[in-house]
Amino acid sequence: MQKKHILTCCLSFFFLTFLTEQATHAQAKKGERPNIIVFLVDDMGWQDTSVPFWKQVTELNKKYHTPNMERLAREGMKFTNAYAMPVCTPTRVSLITGVNAAHHRVTHWTSPNQNTNTDYPDTTLQSVDWNINGFSPVPNIPHTFYGTSLPAVLSQHGYYTVHSGKAHFGSAGTPGSDPIQVGFHVNIAGNEIGHPASYLGQTNFDRVANGKSNRNAVQGLEAYHGKDVFLTDVITTEALKALKKPISEKKPFFLHLSHYAIHIPLDADKRFMDRYLKAGLDSTEAKYASLIEGMDKSLGDVLQFLDDQKLADNTVIIFMSDNGGLSTTPARGGEAWTHNLPLKAGKGSVYEGGIREPMLVRWPGMVKPKSVAEQYVIVEDFYPTILDIAGIKKPKLIQKLDGISFLPQLKNASLTNAERQLVWHHPNRWIPAEGPNIHFASAFRKGDWKLIYDYRKGKLELYNLKTDIGEHFDVAASNPKLVKQLAQSFTKQLKTWNAQLPVFKKTGKQVAWPDEVVGQ
């Protein structure tokens, strides 16, 4: 008994020492507010990385090489149930407002051109009057959601805020198209466009046709025109350059490093092509994988920069993508809707392949290395979380936040809340082709259960994500009570947000609310 007691004491002492050291480590930086980097990738799928986000290493994981994401996972926390919206602008607006898409009404991707509805015409449903011009930092701009942006709050509270890369917060001619007006101190190459005309400096990031410049030529990088440089690299270099000022002034910074990669056009990042061609990938998929590795190289450059500047310990990095991996063929190689397996479907869909994202967070001293959080989180949670990280309490905001801070999970990965309710609302038609719930569909998650509502069919599907991550087995018919409960909660939430529902062209009647189709 004596020995056992001594051992317990030793262990207690060890843990106390360990905890004290941890606390000291964090406290060393007390007073210094942490720098915050949101590293956002465009169109990157849940499996587009060598970091396994599922319970096993998949063939897709083996296809890609992302050593710097692996490093981030090793040094930080992996979120295996992180979500965005099925297309990009809704996600980006949720990120900078903390508001759900059903609520901010930017439910679809905004055209670079003002007052242009990007919904593809549908024969059955009339699309909703959504905020087709995106986010606005200024009131009374037609068809926009007006709010206090995350960079604006951070700027107001002493952060030096830098945007680099794709913005796509609002359409041209509205204040939301300009990251400076949105609230950033610095804007590098961001405006109303949702993807680049080209990734190549040699073509001035443009794709001239018939002597005319492309609408999506990337602006603001004239210094690189004609040079043999790749867009992913350029916006990284420029972003890190812009950080010199707050670093020298000892001000905390917020960097929104928002890659155009890996959105189409699939220009080969020739620095990385060889590996994939040698591995037998077709040229399309090799280009895609090269874009991924180029993006990962950017992450490596950021990590190296932080090391060199001795800032790694006081900088939080959040890695995220804005929607599921594109899985139509073309533009992808191989077989359609297989690019996010085991998840179903891809970009555009409310099935998991369209919304589940690779998310990583590193925060030395606060976030445990190699930790894994299974609690589901969603992109509007970034706003309140980042306010928490920055220590900004009760800021004055125009909008009411829908997101919930995941700071508790960052401190303790095992915290879960199966009562949390998530909503994806996409009352829009994405593309001409049909595909797995890529048009006019919404979804609702609570615990392991996911309800999917196809507005054109007027049908609810129910999946158990724990046993059926591939959403192959609709168990709605065998769980009528549960479907009813979930449909009621789903409807209540949609109504609370005054969500918009499409209308049948034939009858002029609005589609039913989820709880109205139960038992039909």
Add this chain to the structure above:
Amino acid sequence: MQKKHILTCCLSFFFLTFLTEQATHAQAKKGERPNIIVFLVDDMGWQDTSVPFWKQVTELNKKYHTPNMERLAREGMKFTNAYAMPVCTPTRVSLITGVNAAHHRVTHWTSPNQNTNTDYPDTTLQSVDWNINGFSPVPNIPHTFYGTSLPAVLSQHGYYTVHSGKAHFGSAGTPGSDPIQVGFHVNIAGNEIGHPASYLGQTNFDRVANGKSNRNAVQGLEAYHGKDVFLTDVITTEALKALKKPISEKKPFFLHLSHYAIHIPLDADKRFMDRYLKAGLDSTEAKYASLIEGMDKSLGDVLQFLDDQKLADNTVIIFMSDNGGLSTTPARGGEAWTHNLPLKAGKGSVYEGGIREPMLVRWPGMVKPKSVAEQYVIVEDFYPTILDIAGIKKPKLIQKLDGISFLPQLKNASLTNAERQLVWHHPNRWIPAEGPNIHFASAFRKGDWKLIYDYRKGKLELYNLKTDIGEHFDVAASNPKLVKQLAQSFTKQLKTWNAQLPVFKKTGKQVAWPDEVVGQ
């Protein structure tokens, strides 16, 4: 140290006692050769059971109720990588001959009618001259494989052998159509037919149309005609009745309890329908599930019989299915090729869904309860294994066995051999519709690797079953050396067996051997 030593001694003593008891238990039956039951189900898929054969409980597992299979898994060993052929007769012939289908040349299902090729005509390929009349226990029967059947060997060595249910070893008018001529002492309801006209006693197990009896009316059960009984139950009752004789005479028995269930027609087993209709299954899938539960009830009756007769301890039961679950729609409900998920495809295909089977073995005192064997085994292994179990050494056989005994695995579930090579050979066209490698395809497994050869495309696919059980990611292009090695081994094996390859109709040329298409 003293205490630790005592503890070690106690443990050693405990284990010695335990092992001695185990040995005594087995030895108590020494001299008595074990009874052997092969419980064979028709068309049952890998997931058509509440016993999880994958690493997780799936929605399909949750759909079915097979409490007696659960009991068998609890009391015995589960084989998670057990294989049969993609269609039934090849499997049945392999089972009773120990020979691979590429070798016995019954590569497709035999017609009940003699000299009838069941290959559906194909525009590209001419089917091979396979053994369309099936197995024969007598030489010089045209288009048959002649060999010494498993029941014949067992009968010669003192076993009382009973067949009950579907036989389908050979076509009508050949000796192979008759289980008695094949080598069984007793035949209950087995002949040349591959599925029943009906499961219902009330219709005399027939399906009369235009006043004419159906070709597949089940024969030999006249005592049950007009009665409210279900075929699955009847062949169980009759099988157990037939065992009374060897039991009273204290002779070991071999029972081939070979269910017609769950092959189409999907007649509802009304004893079990309620549960599935209440659970919201469509009527087709409810009928399918009721057939499964009826089959499981049969297993329960067998287990109860063994308990009642105090024979459980000296009886080996091997549970198996003859090919993957049918997954065309119709006849199945729901979406085609989803009925064996996570496996790809279903009956007819050389993808896993067509060949991987739910296999269980109980042998008290020899097989550890709740054990799981991951070594891949194939149906031709049953023959040498059963000879081992029966203690029959070096019997005189007409054919050379291709199977390998899995008795070592029964004694030690952890034994594995990644060098083992398995072959599936199906140079035939199954049905009018196209589907995932359900026509003219062969496959080869070694370790975790599986090579698939589509004869019409002249293309090899490579899958890693460990990371990609769903066979979604063809990694042939990225593993050219491995493909070459496997194709060489595959070709060598096919040539050793003098396997038949189809011929292009246009050119009259035989398709290439697997090693000839490498690098093309």
